[in-house]
Amino acid sequence: MMDSQSVKGPASPARRKGSDLPLAMAEAAKLVEAELDRLLPKPHGLHARVHEAMRYAALAGGKRLRPFLVLKGAHLFGVDSGPALRAAAAIELLHTYSLVHDDLPCMDDDDLRRGRPTAHIAFDEATAVLAGDGLLTIAFEILAGAETHPNAEIRCELVRRLAEAAGSNGMIGGQMIDMVAADRELPVDSIILLQRLKTGALFEFSCEAGAILGQAGQGDRQRLRSYARDLGLAFQIADDLLDVLGTAEMTGKAVGKDEERGKATLVSAYGISGARDQAEALARRAAATLAPYGAAAAELRELPIYLLDRQS
DSSP states (O other): OOOSSOOOOSOOOOOOTTOSHHHHHHHHHHHHHHHHHHHSOOOOSTTHHHHHHHHHHHTSOOOOHHHHHHHHHHHHTTOOHHHHHHHHHHHHHHHHHHHHHHTSTTTTOOSEETTEEOHHHHSOHHHHHHHHHHHHHHHHHHHHSTTTOSOHHHHHHHHHHHHHHHSTTTHHHHHHHHHHGGGSOOOHHHHHHHHIIIIIHHHHHHHHHHHHHTTOOHHHHHHHHHHHHHHHHHHHHHHHHHHHHOOHHHHSSOOSHHHHHTOOOHHHHHHHHHHHHHHHHHHHHHHHHTGGGGGGGHHHHHHHHHHHTOOO
16 A cells, blocks of 8 residues: 555656557547447336436446556457457446446535536436446446356456455445545545545456456456556546546536545645645556556556546
């Protein structure tokens, strides 16, 4: 776990002019969008409204960052595009479920997500709850399907790892810490734990999924998890900085709410400048972790620094 001192790491990868990374991310997002459209149920029957809400939330665009990590991780181990896209779609659907529930009045009570009304505003609270539940469960249905991998043990491992990442000792646990943190002052180590569970756990699955599909060894899986831990924390710091410095028009969601709610973030702990330094150091370390993969991991190595410069 990162301590309160600045993380040490190699020199920051250059922010390349004319980088191909944005194009690669856009192409991956387009493929994932098509896969989501294919896998999500089309509205039908008396329960069509929940299908409509699921599709409304999941097909709203966005960076599709977690699926990008799945696809690029799978590429490292020669995984075919079909299984990789299914795993990528599954993590995006689970992530979307978490956003739908996170936006509810009983949680963060947000009205705007990805530049348009949140699911409970566009539909209603009960439908949003059910839509989130539907997105969560279809993610596991996809991973368990024979199209994801012919080996049932590999499919079970994907299901197990996603359940761990999303469960009470992963994303849900992080959300619980986030909620109780509003009533107390957390030390830095606890804030880092919060972020590594709430955000980082799904990043770890996203980076490891390709290695699981490719039946890579534990060394590869551990290396990708290490990369994901640093990437996820750097990403969350950048997100928290946007909440302080950005606008709703820029980010597509409400800003300034972390301070208003008394949320524990590394920006509140370190200040803007200190948080930026921490994010830069984490991004450098994440990039260095994938050096053994050479050119095959070039986009994954560039990604951490690229994400620090984002505005949404």
